Amino acid sequence: MPRTAPHQHWNGFLSAIGLLTILPVPASFFTRDYDVKTQSLATLYYPVVGAIIGAILFSVVWLSSDVFPIAVQAALVLFLWSLLTGGLHLDGLADSIDAFSAGHKDKSRILTIFKDPQSGPMAVTGLILVLLIKFTAIQTLLQGKHFVFVIVFIPTLARILASYYMASTAYVRKQGIASGINSEAYKANFLIALSLCFCVWTIHFSFVHALVSAFVLSAVYYAWRQVWLTRIGGYTGDCVGGLIEIIEVITCLALVTVH
Numbered sequence: 001m002p003r004t005a006p007h008q009h010w011n012g013f014l015s016a017i018g019l020l021t022i023l024p025v026p027a028s029f030f031t032r033d034y035d036v037k038t039q040s041l042a043t044l045y046y047p048v049v050g051a052i053i054g055a056i057l058f059s060v061v062w063l064s065s066d067v068f069p070i071a072v073q074a075a076l077v078l079f080l081w082s083l084l085t086g087g088l089h090l091d092g093l094a095d096s097i098d099a100f101s102a103g104h105k106d107k108s109r110i111l112t113i114f115k116d117p118q119s120g121p122m123a124v125t126g127l128i129l130v131l132l133i134k135f136t137a138i139q140t141l142l143q144g145k146h147f148v149f150v151i152v153f154i155p156t157l158a159r160i161l162a163s164y165y166m167a168s169t170a171y172v173r174k175q176g177i178a179s180g181i182n183s184e185a186y187k188a189n190f191l192i193a194l195s196l197c198f199c200v201w202t203i204h205f206s207f208v209h210a211l212v213s214a215f216v217l218s219a220v221y222y223a224w225r226q227v228w229l230t231r232i233g234g235y236t237g238d239c240v241g242g243l244i245e246i247i248e249v250i251t252c253l254a255l256v257t258v259h
Helices: 006-020 036-064 070-084 088-102 107-115 121-141 147-168 184-204 207-232 237-256
Strands: none
Touching: 006 036, 036 070, 036 147, 036 184, 070 121, 088 107, 088 121, 088 207, 088 237, 107 207, 121 147, 121 237, 147 184, 147 207, 147 237, 184 207, 207 237
């Protein structure tokens, strides 16, 4: 694999920031330095973006701990969590729910639904339930001694799995934000990152809890991947966003059991 210059990694990092968050990236970057190589390298930095999101969320909790009760803090964390991503992943989840429920296994219809900006009742219901679960989980986790760890860990793990998903699955559109990505060469990096997450989880809690949680998360990941492989033969950006939201929710629930 050809060597990658430092400035290309920097461009990949900026690309990940610009694509996954509302944090400011110079507008000129996407017209000057945004190419296929940058798109591919960006996937390496998705987990870093997740850690940055987690660090910002923890900062909000730390600064507001003496000002607001836990319920208000949980609401602030959830609000900022959604705001920092520009609602991108929630939108992906909503589109995925609509495509799954109304697509009827018709690939062209499913892809059309993915591009439809409107959300149906199933999607709205799904989003409400996901946000409700996140809110109650955050409220519970705020009372635990491991909150610093979990609030950074959750968005990071979700984006590692999302990166691995993109590296190991075909993109179905000829045009789109992921159309130029070929990150097959990075699969080993993401597997190493997942192994490190497992080790850190074991250190903070227990091997058994980490193992059971890893099994559940793996089952959810492979089920999600298989659904879209069967229906559209790969993934779209909405599939990635939906996966991130689902992994975050499942991880929240797993960590609540040992808060």
